Amino acid sequence: MAHAVPRRRSEAGRARGVQRGAFVAAFLLPATALYVLFVMWPVAQAFIFSLYRWRGVSMERTFTGLGNFAQLVADPVFLRALSHNLALLFFGGAVILCVAIAVSHAIHTEGRAARALRAVYLFPQVISMVVVAVLWSFVYNPSFGVLNGTLRAAGLGHWALDWLGSSRTALPAVGVVFVWHALGFHIMLLSAGLRTIPVEVTEAAVLDGAAGLQRLRSVTLPMLWPVLRVSMVYLVIGSLNTFALVYLMTVGGPDRSTEVMLTYLYEHGFKHSEFGYATALAVANFGIVMLLSGAVMAAMRRDPTEGSPA
Amino acid sequence: MRLRWHGVARRAGAAVVTVLLSVFALTVILPLVWMVLTSFKSSHEIFASPWGLPPAPRWDNYVQAWREAGIAQCFGNSVIVTLATLAALLPIGAMAAYVFARYPFRGARWLFGAFLGGMTFPLFLTIVPLFLLLADLGLSDSLGGLTLVYVAYSLPFTVFVLTGFFRTLPADLLEAAMMDGCGHAAAFWRVMLPLVKPGLVVVGIFNAIGLWNEYPLALVLLSSDEVRTLPLGVANLMMVEHYQSDWGALFAGLVIVMAPVLGLYWAFRDRIHDTMVAGALKG
């Protein structure tokens, strides 16, 4: 690391080394102490709970070892919920990335639309999930929601479905809201990334005759690589850990068509009084998130700009 | 010929882009405008004509929301907790981030990874152990206890972002400061920290927004009316209004919750956009 403070070997250096060490320890102490006490310790305890059968209303519990995990692997609802999370990740993620790339490109232009959008694109991220869920529930309402209202006004009345009440359309409907909510964050990330592309590179590409789309492919995307990687990791986390949105809009229904891992977890913990199983679910969820994030980081490690001619 | 074709294509492309931007901007603005309009209607009016303008603004929706949930006190509590959390979080987080950025040591990557990993574990499963912990420490049902917990849970994001900012500072700055006789700590407080002020501002605002809206931890760790924070007040309002089906007051309550956050964001919108962009990615 070029900017790092080096360690020294001389005697004065060793004294300064001790001084350095003391400094490092002192500066890390408050954060680490708070974090270990209030975050890691409860998490560790939660991991331990996953080895028990526990109702969650007293300290009475029975040790079952890996029993909860064995049950989890064979649980068809868990697998179905996981598939829904993955659907959000792949389909939702694809839409988010495409739209975010396009919008972040456009957001740098001048013009009233761009300026207006710069001001408001983070709004969905900033308001609480309760508001988002209530709002979109009204939009999707089959009798007076704006979606069906618009469809009927446009003469497409037969498309005015019961979006959240029917198993076929519920998950895509929730997916749309998921995308709407997450877009702002990824637009922000990607426009940050676009800012880091040196202007000369872009100008050179334009001079070389690369039109918009080709420029996108050969210059913009490769230079955005590290940012895209970060964006994808956030997509993994966001889609696998989604809870409030689904819970508030559909509670995982109808008939489990929008069930995701965390709503299933909540059901086991708080409705079925199976806290041990719920914790095991959380551990599994955590493991899957780590796995997928790691996979994304590994798959995208090779930066296409390395070694390629300008 | 080719140039003219390019010109047309570019203008068409620009038009498409404008349309895309406008549509997206509308999907963001319209729902919020609708929410504010709806907060001025009675339940009856909401269900009778949900997309029309309110016939007469019902300010008593707001009065009802403010009074019913004791929102004034919740508001105050939320302000206290948010400010106290930031006052502790920013220095502590900056200190740790500075070390991670400039002072490599054995196991640094593990510790950093541990901080980041915490961001991915679902919160409501640590709630029961956390509750027990606070009870043991004598901190249950207190704003102080909640503040400490908030600081701990906000550290990962704060450390992550600030580390990125600290990495952008040139090394010779530190050399110069230390040659002037500063110790490491003094160099930090007097030279380095002020330089990442934009980062602090942005991280502070992002955290403030999250803390303002935080619900599950506050719900379990607080129970008395006197210490309730705003999200609890509004959730109560939601449940109470749900039982009374007073949707107008519910929306008024939601607007009350949203307003400070949106106001804060609006005031700092350019700053957030620019500085988040400038340094956040170097991590």
Next chain:
Amino acid sequence: MRWWVCLVAGVLLSAGCGRARHAPERGASSEVEVAVFKGGYGIDFFEKAAREYEAKHPGVKIKVWGNPRVWEQLRPRFVAGSPPDLCYPGWGLDHWSLVYDKQVIALDEYLDGPPEDGTGTWRETFEPSLLRLGQYEGKTYMLPYFYSINGWWYDRFLFEKHGWTPPRTWSELLGVCAKIKAAGIAPITFQGKYPAYTVSGFLFPWAASIGGQKAVDDAQSLVPGAWKSPAMLEAARRIKELRDRGYFQAGANGMSHTEAQMEFVQGRAAMIPCGTWLHSEMRNQLPPSGFEMRFFLPPVIDGGKGDATAVCIGIEPWMVPAKGRMREHAIGYYRYLTSLPKAKEFVEQKGTLMAIKGSDNAKLPPHLVGAADAFRRAKTVWSVEYVQWYPKLGTATQNAMAALMNGEITPEAFCQRCEEAAEQARNDATLPKHRVQRD
């Protein structure tokens, strides 16, 4: 340096603020803590009663608190071993788990003692059909307070205007639905997002009507084959028939309870299954005039074996935590709450029915009159108990119910799914088993 000062000050400030507001977790040593679910009836009644009890017992202080999600705060307190002295947790806490984990005490010795006033035992002041819902292995752990009756509702003015009468039998139902639909109104709406309403409003009443009460009791008691009995299957088929005829409101499947109930209250739907809390829940949305909701029992199936007077009720129990401290006064306070004068006062103020015998002699609001009559005349009283006994079975059957109401599965598939879930519950050795008690 300034930063350090700020930091230390910040932490001290917050800790100080915390302590200044620190409401002691367990209250002063002689304070009785009562935690109450704050639903449609509020908690002001209990607070007032607490003041009255304090006046009668000088030196005793009672602290009543509550909110609409009180169970979320009660759960960790039970786990930590410091629960309140008396609680009414509401529908969000698993009461039976508290019983299995011995977190609540059996109250029989108190029930066999004297009541607040009058003669006899405290037990005798309760309606027996309600009291037995809180029993397990012969002991009473949970006590009822107010109870609700589940049935169907219609708007008196709407029906009078069109000359319709609330249907008493299936054939009458089909007849009036056709007329309602012809008038451009949705005949029946329901709370699709929460299928528990349709289980208690459609499935169980019709299964009981066809096959006798035993058909439902057996299903709840996990008798093998009960969920795919001919009665249950036929009930599911009747539901499908109503759907096929278009008598269910379009879009009801995605409606929350308030949305569906709004449709009813605003006259876009004629009939809705709900409990006697309906009026209280919708009181702010009722049209100022020209609307009066009335109760009627679900229509019986022509030629069915079941008791036509059968009534479905529900209670939300109160319980005394084992680790509470001020037990005598907690129970004393509850005894006071369940005295006849207080019970009548609750009926009149809150518009709901009470589990205390004789309390329905109070002045009942119009919407309760029909329900109270139905309860008095009922030869069979039943309740949906299996959802609390076997939560997973409850979830599975409710999910299947949503799919059936939606037309996504056939009645046969519905019964098959429910039976499979019941089989799982039967075979789960860790799940304590219950049976429906019938005298």
